[in-house]
Amino acid sequence: MNNHLPWKSACLTAVLALGVSAGALADSHSADLDHLADEVLAGGCAGCHGTDGALSGLVPAIAGRPAEELEALLLQYKNGEGNPTVMDRIAGGFTDEELTRLAEFFANR
Amino acid sequence: MSNDKKNLGAVSRRSLIKGLGAASVLPMVSACGTMTGRGSADARVVVIGGGFGGATAAKYLKRGNPNLDVTLVEPAEVFYTCPFSNLYLGGIREMNEIAHNYDELKDVYGVQVIHQLAQDVDPVAHTVTLGDGTTLIYDKLVMSPGIDFRWNEIEGYDQAAPQYAPHAWQAGEQTRLLRRQLEGMDDGGVFVLVAPDNPFRCPPGPYERASMVAHYFSQHKPNSKVLILDAKDNFSKQGLFTAGWNEFYGNRIEWVGLSGDGRVMRVDAVRREVETEFGTLHQADVLNVVPPQKAGMIAERAGVTDDSGWVPVNPATFAATMADDIYVVGDATIAAPMPKSGFSASSQGKVAAAAIIAEVAGETPPPAYFTNTCYSLIAPDYGISVAAIYKTDSSGEVEVTSSGLSPAEADRSTRALEAQYARGWYEAIAQDTWGTRY
Secondary structure: OOOOOHHHHHHHHHHHHHHHHHHHHHHHHHOOOHHHHHHHHHHHHHHHHOOOOOOOOOOOOOOOOOOOHHHHHHHHHHHHOOOOOOOHHOOOOOOOOHHHHHHHHHHOO | OOOOOOOOOOOOOOHHHHHHOOOOOOOOOHHHHHHHHHHHOOEEEEEEEHHHHHHHHHHHHHHHHOOOOEEEEEEOOEOOOOOOOHHHHHHOHHHHHOOOOOOHHHHHOOOOEOOOEEEEEOOOOEEEOOOOOEEEEEEEEEOOOOOEEEOOOOOOOHHHHHHHOOOOOOHHHHHHHHHHHHHHHOOOEEEEEEEEOOOOOOOOOHHHHHHHHHHEEEHOOOOOOOEEOOOOOOOOOOOHHHHHHHHHHHHHEEOHHHOOOOOOOEEEEEOOOEEEOOOOOEEEEEEEEEEEOOOOOOOHHHHOOOOOOOOOOOOOEEEEEOOOOOOEEEHHHHHHOOOHHHHHHHHHHHHHHHHHHHHOOOOOOOOEEEEEEEEEEEEOOEEEEEEEEEEOOOOOOEEEEEEEOOOOOHHHHHHHHHHHHHHHHHHHHHHHHOOOOO
């Protein structure tokens, strides 16, 4: 992920200040915190596209499609183009930057 | 029990933080207890309720941090969803098509599932007591307790009444009973649906139910009628429903709102008779009462409900405002403008899971985003929807960044596409929540 999150590094510093070594830190939990913010941003998409956007059913899968293609589609829907049914109302809720993050997230699934 | 493991080896980073933190809320006694139970896990998380909110939270907790010890407490081995239970009443879906189990959560994600009723929560001791007497210790507790009914708020609609006049607002036997009653009704009968005032589970639900029952009548009992007696003057997707009813069912569906004397004050469930505010008596052949509601019982037991009967939460994390380390998601919460829907619950479950993962790691939860899309079927190939995106900023306020209904003017192919997407939504959210594949 290309977006480095300030809330993460700040807290890591706080933890280190408590005297826990970086090694113990790595051993003691398995949370993938780098992806957490994007997981939350993309969380709602799974409601119609399945976990990770990977369900190929009555609603098209979005996982693994090129980021450029997904981004172009999302921007199109946001502008109410392309017979979107519900996707204009979904895409319209995100900034262009958030749509770019969503496109990259699902392209990498 | 899962908490019988005796791995005392590693002192987790979190315990160190707890120990070092001067203002730690969790007493050391409890920290030692959980350390014993936790083994080498980062934290013990108990999830109460295996519906959309709870099952999703359990899955996304383990996805986000496999080293969490996650225990899901849900009495039912087979969970029936309220979404699409109206399609069963309409005769276009069967109960096994709205049934879900916990195999994927157990086998793929490593969630421990206990089929017991959670009977009590001690928010100070951080314990959950189950129906069989087992006590679970938690570091973090997620509750997705759904709704309970306010018995007798409508006079006569007590706990015995649903066997005669079903609510069918918790899916399962009640749903089956209502369909049997509809099937047993003579043609020419009246189905009376008593709809509650806000807030309640699934705002468009009563009106989709009226649509599906009218569809069933149109196929099997063409002289029968649907009468909705409503305790409010406006309802979800009202314009779209009304237009669809006119198109498909004509005067087969009649809706009476609050100002038209639609509010039901008294019910005689055995006689299937209801009385409204101004004394009008209605005789039903099948009577369906959707009673006033409140948060599920366990939320009350945990002491996280306020005077309204619902659970106030911090919308950035869905942490309950009235207890530490308890997160409540789904219909039980005060989450407006998000509606009480399965999709909202799922979305909230993911946000709560992420918040817990971050907090266990000693970090700040990421910004919260929520989605809700509610489809309703007016006829098998005629769907409508409402959709919205919500964000929570760091001040904890919910912002609606997009919201809208299906267009009022749309051709049949658009409605058919939305009906298909309604089925696609169900397929996807069932996969995302329980791993169910049809």
